[in-house]
Amino acid sequence: MKSFITCNNLHEVACVGPKYTWCNNKRGVDRILEKLERCLVNATAFNSSHRLLVKHLTRLASDHCPILFKLLNFIPPNKKVLKFEEVWSSIPASIVVVYKSWNKNTKGDPSQALNDKLKRTLRDLHFWSKAKFKAMNLHKEELKSKVLRL
Incomplete structure (x- = not known):
């Protein structure tokens, strides 16, 4: 069998x-x-x-x-998965984002608190990065379209 x-x-x-x-x-x-x-x-x-x-x-x-x-x-497909971007660690301003996000109060047992802090920090880094690199991404898309036209 x-x-x-x-x-x-x-x-x-x-x-x-x-x-x-x-x-x-x-x-x-x-x-x-x-x-x-x-x-x-x-x-x-x-x-x-x-x-x-x-x-x-x-x-x-x-x-x-x-x-x-x-x-x-x-079951609808899962939400977009957020992943840590290594480039964030090379930007000094990201330390402030991590510090503020990590120091917010969290309730629950230690493992749940750790999980919540990690999720919140990753989410905050994602949105910070999105705002910071918006102009750079627009420029990148313009350059891609120029390359395609060439």
């Missing part, structure tokens, strides 16, 4: 509900719980922009849990 799954590039969809899908309906030490049923999809479905969900429903009249597969609403 593992070979079949690997060769066909199948992936298991995450599930919600009881961990085990089968029970031998006995009590105490004789009780056996297993996850027999799984929902497998190919890579195209797994990587699609739709959210896939499998629910293990409550076992009622059978020794197996009914399984509900849902194809949920379209």
